Amino acid sequence: MLQYDNSAFYFFALSTISFYILPSWYSIFKRIISAIRVDDEAVGAVSRTSAEKEKAEQLKKESRAANTLKSQGFLINLGITSVLTLIFIWLLISVSQDGQVNSFDPFSILQIDAGADNKTIKKAYRSLSLKYHPDKNPGDRAAEAMFMMVSKAYEALTDETARENWEKYGNPDGKQSLEVSIGLPSFLLDSKNRNLVLVAYLLFMVVLIPYFVWRYYSDSSKYGEKNVMYDTYSWFHHALNENSIVKALPEVLAGSAEFRKRNIPKTAEQKQAIATLMNAVRSSMQKPKFNHPVCVKGNVLMHAHLLRQTDVLAKMEQEKDDLKYMLRMAPSLIDAMISVCKHQDALQTAINCIELGQYVTQAMWVKDSPLLQIPHFTAEEVSQCEKGATKVSTIKEYCAIPENERKGLSKFSDQQKKDVRDFLKIFPDITVECKVFVDDDEDDQVYENDLVTVQVKITRNNLADGEKAGLTHAPKFPFPKREAFWIILGQLKEGKIISIEKVLNPNKNVVHQIKFMAPPKGTYHFDLVVKSDGYVGIDETQRVEMVTLDSSSLPEYKVHPDDAVLDDEPTLFEEMLNAHIEKDSDDEDEDSDHEDDDQPKSAAAKKKEQLRKARQGADDDDDSDSDAEEVYADK
Known part of the structure; x- marks a missing residue:
């Protein structure tokens, strides 16, 4: 029991x-x-x-x-x-x-010693049965269960058959298939705890579980790909178009749903701080298109970072924390902006979003020189490098100058000069190679509807063989960021995107393949753009030409006889279907043999019989054709 x-x-x-x-x-x-x-x-x-x-x-x-x-x-x-x-x-x-799991022990149930005589057993039974009798304990399920156990225990000790079963199988009722106890505490049977148990059950099943399910569903339903909120994707679809310029993108980024609760100015001091920052960055900002407080604050904070207004931000602890939160979310949000541009087929806007990611990583803006990425460089050092006969405007040009002829280092300490040397070793020096081909095609010709592969190979010349690229050198960006490249294939004039993907491969040689169906006959020109995800000024653009030939000029494809025979053979499904139909027909024929000839047949039976006769006639025709062929051969 x-x-x-x-x-x-x-x-x-x-x-x-x-x-x-x-x-x-x-x-x-x-x-x-x-x-x-x-x-x-x-x-x-x-x-x-x-x-x-x-x-x-x-x-x-x-x-x-x-x-x-x-x-x-x-x-x-x-x-x-x-x-x-x-x-x-x-x-x-x-x-x-109390570690003994309940088992049926009649002596323990009757609260007597093992081996007690019949008199003791009867006395204990009378006492306990009176104590736990249901009439004396109305509504008490625990007393009712104990009364039944006492009766079972008494029977097991006084009835010969029941005792034999208990001694042999551990149960007075004989051998049982499974003997267990309910793994619940006994206080659940106490009528005094009934209301408490019911309230706890309702609280758990009706309140807590539905609440957590609702909370999980409501939170998870807000987020889409890359852990970006659906409201943010809707905002990007609304704010971005094929004419969005780089200077307008910080405001679009600031309107992301992730920032809406955090970037609402709540006090007069916060509003004053935003006004102070606005005065510092206004001259470099695009005229705001959205006047919502969230967009205004986020736009101002982002420009303060891009323009390196660290001195102004140093006195604003709350604004510094809010900007840091925005920068933490910025990489995934910018990736979402690029995916929206891909969906809208806005190629130039997608490239602008990638450039925004570069500027955010390096804390630079559109008019800044790429030389500001060099450690300790300011506008003064950049101005020195851009003057004279050996003026340079990119880091690649700066690397090509002998170390003793490099400008902008006159006021640097030995440690600072070492930092510049170390940075120039880290800064990517890439070579991009492109190849267009069709898999398993020996003549290197592209025909319409072929699966074309554009293979892009990026070589990091600054790395040794077996060496891997590390994190992007970005002292102004407060979070680590892996070095990566965006590989874009499309048509810049038409704004058409064929492929745009981020490649995170850190190896010296990076190979990426873009596959698409060849267009109709003609000559096509595509733009291959390779852009860094975190550095400014190392982007590469190449023109890719592809000539598509008319597929009608290809030799006619002839099926091999063996393949043709295989095509004519029935499939496994067809064989099983035919076998099932024949079996049904045979069963129907057997049933009809047992029926009276005068008994009318159903329409289904007649149809099956006609089908059987038609097949039999077809087989006879095949036999007759075979016989005719044999006779013709004999003649």
Whole structure:
């Protein structure tokens, strides 16, 4: 007989809780250790130049326990795990005190010693049966269950058959297929706890579970690809078009749904701070198109970063935190902007969005010289480099000058000069090669409707064989960013996009393939654009020509006789279908043989019979044709 069993509940609860707390504590301790022992490369705290030192130290600081372990998710998990651990300890103590899982022991149930005589058994039975009788305990399910157990125990000790079954099988009713107890605490049977149990059940099933399901669904339904909100995608579709220029994109980025709660000025001090920043960056801003406070604040903060207004931001702690939050989200949001441009077939706007990502990474703007990416360079050093007979305007040109002839280093210390040398080794020097072909085509000709492959090979000349590219050198961007390239194939004049993809391969040689169907006969020119995801001034553009020939000039394809024979053979499905039809026909024929000849046939039976005769006639015709051929051969 089943009964509520405290001990069984203890074991069940222990095993269930252990499935959560063991991996949870492992994750917690792992996170604590990783927070104390910060892995510099894992968190991107790499200092290759002294210009990156401050950024690396800040990343280390944010990765330590004081910051990492105070996240909301970690604290909630820590609280739940701690509570469950206390319950686990209590269950262990309970098991140590009452760890015997209920089994049918009549002596224990009757509360007498094993081997007691019949007189003692009867006395214990009378006492307990009166105590737990349902008439004396109306509505008490626990007393009712105990009364039945006492009756079973008495029967097991007084009835010869029942006792034999108990001694042999452990149950007075004989051998059972399965003998278990219910793994629930016995207090659930107590009528005093009925209301409490019902309220707890309703709270859990009707309130908590639906709430968490609704919360999970409502949160997850807000986000699309790349963990960007659907409202943000809708905003980008509304704000971006084929005529969007680079200077207008910070305002579009500022209107993202991710910033709407955070970037609303709440106090007079915040409004004054935004007004102060506006005065500092107004001359370099595009005339605002959207006057919503969220767009205005985000636009101003983003321009303060692009124009390196660190002195003005230094006195605004709240605005610095808001800008940092925007910069954390910026890479994924800019990728979303590019995907929207791809969907709209706005090639030039997509290229502008990529350039925005470059400017955000390097804290530069459209009129700034690419030389500002060199560590410790300011407008003064750039001005020196752009003057004289050996003037340079790009980092590639600056690298080509002998070290002793490079300008802008006269006021630099030895450490700063070393930083410049180290940066020039890190800065990508790429070569782009392009090849157009059709797979498994020996004559290198492209015909309409062929699957064309445009293979792009990027070689990082600044890397040795086997060396991999590291993080983008971006001291002004507060987060680590992997070096990557955008590879675009399209037609700039027409604004048509064939392919646009980000390639994160860090190897010296990067090979990327673009596949598409060849257009109709004619000569086509495509623009291949390779743009860095984080550096300004190393973009490469090539013109790709493709001649498509008329497919009618190809030799006619002839099917091999063996392949033709295979095409005529029935498939497995057809064979099974035919076999099933023949079996049904045979069964119907057998049934008809047993019927009376005078009995009228159904329409289905007549149809099947006609089908059988038609097949038989066809077989006879085949036989007659074969006989005729044999006679003709004999003649």
